[in-house]
């Protein structure tokens with residue numbers, strides 16, 4: 069084992085400039101490639117370890133090349149092989165009982181066990197995957213019960229630190245903080261009523277204290293504890309309890325455990341405002357605190373003064389968008405922060421949150437055109453921005469005058485691009501009136517649809533996508549490289565549609581889809597065809613594990629140029645007598661999974677996207693399509709983290725859905741699909757969307773949502789997912805039938821639909837066929853009992 073680093077522990081100095089975290093996927097998606105090679109058996113575990121360490125090494129060296137320095141802890145070590153919340157659970161040995169065997173006698177979890185927790189192992193269901201705060205990143209939900217083992221068990225994080233140190237690179241380890249860990253956990257199965265993971269606070273704190281001691285022994289100058297949970301005020305425990313837990317945590321980890329036994333502590337609170345938690349942090353013994361000054365306000369003067377003894381790290385560079393920072397404004401904010409703290413203020417400059425949410429490097433986007441590219445800042449550009457700001461803060465604005473001016477010019481130039489403001493689009497949004505948003509009463513619609521669609525009870529369907537084959541992806545690459553012409557590409561797509569339609573008929577599904585083979589991604593595909601959006605070539609961002617997306621960049625007013633999915637859907641419909649359901653991506657999801665403009669309210673942009681979709685739905689309807697699904701999987705994701713902001717958001721989100729869908733006549737059945745989240749908080753909004761059928765993720769959480777829906781008075785069609793598509797595991801017929809029977813306890817048979825949790829694009833045809841065979845059989849069996 070490499071020897072510890074020697075540092076002067078008496079003076080914890082903090083960098084002028086840092087970032088809270090950096091993309092983990094690698095500029096060439098090295099993480100994805102290494103993981104998928106290992107999972108498929110194309111590489112051995114040693115190859116995987118070598119690839120991962122190489123990626124960590126290249127990342128820290130790259131950050132050093134960009135100007136961040138090792139000695140002062142400016143370079144974060146925030147790597148994770150799959151997910152950082154899973155890493156914290158593994159560090160604590162806190163695995164669910166069904167996975168107890170993956171922890172060895174020494175407390176460590178090997179690669180197979182680690183990936184079994186993340187992805188299941190064929191027999192055991194993996195941890196639940198859900199949204200990380202209000203982002204499109206997904207974390208694995210720890211399951212914590214009264215008896216779950218919790219101690220400092222797996223020291224991988226410390227070993228990673230020492231491995232870097234052995235190369236002479238002293239990094240700043242980043243760990244999910246103890247409160248955030250517990251608040252993101254769910255009670256393990258079998259926990260007594262009233263149990264909350266927070267009940268295990270003392271055990272978790274003891275384990276973190278051991279972790280910090282180990283980092284101290286290893287010579288880490290700084291450790292960053294991320295506590296984003298503190299900016300959220302909607303947890304299922306009262307705020308007082310969260311604050312009491314925070315006090316206790318600060319006392320245990322920063323006070324009782326004093327330096328030099330531990331590294332200096334940097335408590336970071338991304339994604340919002342610390343609010344009433346900040347005074348507690350100010351009065352604690354942590355050495356540094358990171359504030360999100362993009363989303364949160366500058367703290368009040370009396371709170372600022374209490375921060376005087378600490379390093380205060382101003383998160384002024386937005387980690388959630390890709391626009392160049394208004395450096396002048398940011399510098400002014402930092403100056404006010406410093407002045408507010410008063411004499412001796414030590415202010416650092418950082419990003420508002422980890423750069424996990426943005427792609428690596430905007431300079432690679434050759435196709436983005438000379439007009440847009442200068443206005444963009446991806447991770448590497450943001451690393452430069454924090455350094456410019458740190459220089460400006462240390463040496464005065466005059467020292468960075470040229471940089472401030474260049475940033476200002478690039479930002480101004482963007483707002484003047486043709487297409488940023490369009491009178492035709494503004495006029496259409498302004499002309500919308502209430503009747504444009506209303507459909508016929510549900511009873512009338514339901515009767516009309518029953519007459520035209522003639523579906524059996526418990527109709528079976530899928531969520532839209534079928535497996536994306538390597539052949540399709542290759543064809544898209546060839547099309548881009550001009551090795552395949554448009555006609556050739558469309559032939560490949562049509563053949564795939566025909567194959568998927570045939571397969572669905574053979575399987576006996578009731579409502580068919582075309583399978584979405586023409587889509588690289590459900591958001592990017594539409595963005596490529598809409599005015600106002602730009603797409604990237606290399607702008608990959610991790611969504612979960614090895615899965616990535618290239619979020620489009622929304623820069624101008626949105627309008628549809630031509631039908632987007634109509635030809636493909638119509639082609640599928642021409643091949644079968646069964647009803648074919650068209651599938652489009654809804655307005656909120658289009659925004660949530662893109663980088664949005666910062667010069668106009670989201671609500672306004674949402675109506676523009678909704679109008680473009682409305683035109684598409686009108687065309688589909690005119691072409692004889694009688695079922696249209698408008699996917700809104702991100703509806704819950706964008707729900708504000710603070711209770712006070714929620715109503716306004718839900719109002720415009722629901723309105724946008726209705727703008728898009730109210731063009732449907734009474735005998736056109738409107739479906740929506742929601743996935744990946746707790747729906748408890750948005751049941752009323754789901755109801756207000758007024759969709760005829762709503763499909764929701766439910767398999768991993770065993771149909772927990774249904775009683776709530778019933779209680780909310782929801783009376784339309786509902787398809788609780790009966791099988792988890794995120795895992796390769798094929799559900800048995802009995803299992804699906806069991807879930808359907810459970811669902812029937814909460815939903816009348818006339819309302820219940822049968823479908824998977826989500827689209828099948830990440831599965832193989834073999835897995836999808838096996839699972840759907842069982843799904844159809846289960847539906848038939850349960851139908852026979854009605």
Ligand SMILES: Nc1nc2c(c(=O)[nH]1)N[C@@H](CNc1ccc(C(=O)N[C@@H](CCC(=O)N[C@@H](CCC(=O)N[C@@H](CCC(=O)O)C(=O)O)C(=O)O)C(=O)O)cc1)CN2
Pocket residue numbers: 204536538540541542544545587588589590591592611612614615616617618661701829830
């Ligand atoms: N945007 C978005 N967010 C979402 C979802 C979603 O579907 N979209 N679903 C939920 C879960 N998140 C997901 C995110 C990504 C993927 C996913 O499958 N991503 C694919 C990439 C999809 C894509 O853009 N595909 C392109 C590009 C594919 C590609 O990598 N091509 C290679 C070449 C491939 C070859 O030669 O075979 C290359 O460019 O290097 C295409 O099909 O055209 C992946 O990581 O592998 C799935 C779920 C929630 N959030």
Ligand code: MET
Pocket residue numbers: 531532533590651699701741743826827828829
């Ligand atoms: C993440 S929601 C996915 C919905 C989409 N229609 C699909 O089936 O893939």
Ligand SMILES: [Zn+2]
Pocket residue numbers: 531701741742743744825826827
């Ligand atoms: Zn979904």
